[in-house]
Amino acid sequence: MTHPSGKLPGHSEPGRPVTSTLKTERPAPAPPRETTVRRDIQGLRAVAIVAVVLNHVIMWPTGGFIGVDIFFVISGFLITGILLRDHETTGTISLRRFYARRIRRIAPAAVTVLVATAVLAHFLFNTTRALSTLWDAAWAFVFAANWHFTAIGTDYFHATDPASPLQPYWSLSVEEQFYLVWPIVVLLVLTVGAKRLRSARRGRVVLGLVMVVVIVVSFCHALGESATTPSAAYLSTFSRVWELGVGALLAAAAPVFPRIPVALRGLLGWAGLLGILAGFFLIDDALAFPGPWAAVPVAATALVIIGGITGPQHYLFPLTNPLSVWIGDLSYSLYLWHFPVMVFLLMADPTLSVQVILGMILALSIVSYYLIEQPLHRSPWLHRFGDSAESSRLAWRTWREKFGSQFILAGLSLFVIATVIGVSAQVTLHGTSSPAAPIAAPGPVEDPTAQLQADLGAAASSTEWPGNLSPTLDDAIATTSKNNPARGCFDVGSTPSFDGCTWGSSDAPNHMYLVGDSTALAYAPAFKVIAEGSNGQWKITTIGLYGCRFTAVPVQNDGAGVMDACPQRKQDVAQRIVADNPRLVVISNAYALGKTPDRTALSAETLVASTAAEAAVYNAAGRIVYLAPPPLGASLGQCYSPVSSPQNCNTGIDQAWQDFAAATSALNGSGSFFVSSLPFSCYNGACPAFAGTIPTKYDTVHMTPAYSTHIAPAIRFALGALGLM
Known part of the structure; x- marks a missing residue:
């Protein structure tokens, strides 16, 4: 899961007071005048954005994602300060002027990145991912990206999708949702305070109490x-x-802090900075976040802010030096651009160096800042000039004189960057145009895995995507398991009909069960073919629950409804197996480490032993088969595109798979059997994205229904070789 921040949170125009009233708009001859910007806060932004970018690009520091929390605190402080100063100056808050300034500050750069990302996605991504990115952009445009990404992340069949290049917009959405409501709350509280309490200071107290309640409720x-x-x-x-x-x-609470001695303010600033730096290295995504561990960067950021409220921090040089302040100025553009740039560059060439990626992020961010963000932020756009057209013309003329040369220089820089990207793309396309390795011709072989191995070997060495894949990779990614005939037998909800999940002749003398999580679902089409091709000898029931490991120990899954349905589903399946006393029970679970619902880590050995414990309740000793899932594949949404090579989608056999396979193989002597998936998944340790003319997987984990059907003879052969069929 990625760890970004919105606007960035904290880019909220420090020192720009709102000057008009809510009831009667007065002509504003010119935009409000800037006041001094707090250099320590700009330095905080620099520290936060550097940590976020490095965390995404090189996954270091482990806690770099807490830069988000730093930005949230900064933004809450600055925006609320603007609202309070405006009310104390004019007696009210102009919501129109507030939201106009937010639009000028946020929209130009944000919309530019949205449009650029959607256009590049159309040309560089596969069809499914390009459409997904366009949909992400639509949600981000209306500041609802966090809700959208939450829905996708909790949808089991989309949880393994590649990260969206627009994923960082989640925090921008959180912030703007807050600021849609917060100015109205401030206005109402202060208006009531002015009438009832007859004191601006008491109004601040009431507002502070309201916020304390909000903080406590939200933190809980x-x-x-x-x-x-x-x-x-x-x-x-x-x-x-x-x-x-x-x-x-x-x-x-700002009026309270001037009482703090100057020396103590300096200590608070340093304590806060050291707390933030410690958080970067001590916090990781294994800890509960944002509750309670986000309290560390939040509290540390608060200390830095408090230390500088009553005057500049003269000794906090890591934050107040010119370089930190400049990076802080760039932080919004850096944040918006860094993730799309990283995603597109790595998709085009996974071997690009970190220096190239960081350099391109910085270059585009600088151009964006000087060409789009700063000029439009400072423009007269959305300012009200009353009835004076001349005032409007004068304001725009002054703006053009100030930013004209900046536009020219930034535009030239953008042209250079676009040229470099275009040339690089041509080189990449040229480099992936070599012919594909020939697919081995079918031969008269007894073992069907021989032809599968030939097809997998040819695919693993291919440097060009075949033009006759069926289904196409776009279709495979888009449909996932929707056309799997057993999909309803693994859905969340009440346990489905066993008869409706049984294939083959109802009068067949032999009965087999295939049970487990979504890996069993992926194998179901193969077992359907086996049953229907058995000449009436076998009926096979394929049933389970995606996201639900068939283990004695519950394994946490965040898919909607999975943990609620899992215990009952396993119990119902176990009771039916005991009652039916089938000839064979095949169990297939994901080969992935996990945690219990209380977040206790589970090793491969523990999970395998727990699977055996679950199988023991079936009363089917000597008739249990553990069918390994294929090793993890590449993320097709990320590695497959019009400009990529099939080599980008080849993977090796992951360590988790090897650990699970070794532990499961050790169960062979205890009245059970192990069937490896390697003969129909990989060739000499390389696992390609297709074999022959069929995509092998639709994501990193699950086989396509077409490929599952294709490997049915190989599975039948493996079971026969063990004397089980």
């Missing part, structure tokens, strides 16, 4: 959601509001 919600559904908690508005709220509370 974050604790609960992080413990039960951590993926949803990370993106949740309600689990993140408390972080913005801490910043807002600091702004409301």
Whole structure:
């Protein structure tokens, strides 16, 4: 799961007071004047964005994602400060002017990245991923990306999709959702405070109390959601509001902090900075987040902010030096561009160096800042000039004089970057145009795995995608398991009809069960073919639950409804197997490490032993077969595109698969059997994305129904070789 921040949170125009009223708009002859920007806060932004970018590009530091939390606190502090100063100056808050300024600040750069990403996705991504990216852009445009990504992440059949290049927009959405409501709350509280309390200071107190309640409720919600559904908690508005709220509370309590001695303010700043740096290396994605561990960067950021409220920090040089301030200025553009640039570059050439990726991110961000972000942010766009057309013309003329040369230089830089990208793309396309290796011709062989191995070997050495894949890789990615005939037998909900999940003749003398999680579902088409091609000798029941490991120990899965349905499904299946006393029970579970619902880590050996314990309740000793899933494949959504080579989608045999296979093979002497998937998945340790004319998988884990059907003879042969059929 990625770990970004919105706008960035914290890019909220420090020092720009709102000057018009809510009831009567007064003519504004010119945009509001800037006041001094806090250099320590700009430095905080620099620290945060560097950590976020490095975490995404090189996965270091492990806690770099807490840069998001830093930005949330900064943003809550700055925006609330603007609202409070505006109310104290004019007696009200102009919502129109507030939202106009937010649009000028956020929209130009954000929309530019959305459009550029959608266009590049159309040309560089496969069809399914390009459409998905376009849909992501639509959700991001209306500031609902976090809800969209939450829905996808909790959808079991999309949980392994490659990361969206627009994924960082989740936090921008959280922030803007907060600011859709917060200015109205501030206006109402302060308006009531002015009338009832007759004191601006008392109004701040009431506002602070309101925010304390919001912080407590949101933090408690974050604790609960992080413990039960951590993926949803990370993106949740309600689990993140408390972080913005801490910043807002600091702004409301600002008059209290001047009492702090100057020396202590310096210590607070350094303590906060050291706390943030410690968090980068001590926090990782294995900890419950955002509740409670986000409290570390939130509290540390609050200390830095408090230390600089009453004056500049003269000794906090890591934050206040010119380089840190400049990077802080660029941080919004850096944040918006870094993820799309990284995704597109690595897709085109996975071997690109880190220096090239970081250099391109910096180059595009600088151009975006000087060409789009800063000029439009400072423009008279959306300012109200009353009835004076001359004032409007004067404001625009002044703006053009100030930014004209900047536009020219940034435009030339953009042209150079576009030229470099275009040339690189041509080189990449040329480099992947070599002919594909020939597919071996079928031969009269007794073992069907021989032809499968020939096809897999040819695919593993191919450098060009075949033009006759059926289904196409686009179709395979898009349909996932929708056309799997046993899909309903593995759905969440009440246990389906066993008869409706049984293939072959109802009068067959031999009965077999295939049970397990979604890997069993992926094998179901093969077993359907085996049953229907057995000349009435076998009927096979394929039933289980995707996301539900058939183990004695429950394994946590965040798919919607999975953990609720899993215990009952396993119990119903076990009871039916005992009652039917089948000739054979085949169990297939994912070869992936996991955790219990209380987050206790489970090793491969523990999970294999737990699978054996679950099988023991079937009363089928000597008739249990453990069918290994294929090793993890490449993410097709990421490695397959019009500009990629099949070599990009080849994978090796992952270590987890090897550990599970070794532990499961050791069960052979205890009245059970092990069937490896390597003969129909990989060739000499290389596992390609297709074999012959059929895609092998539709994601990193699951076989396509077409390929599952294709390997039925190989599975039948393996079971026969063990004397089981």
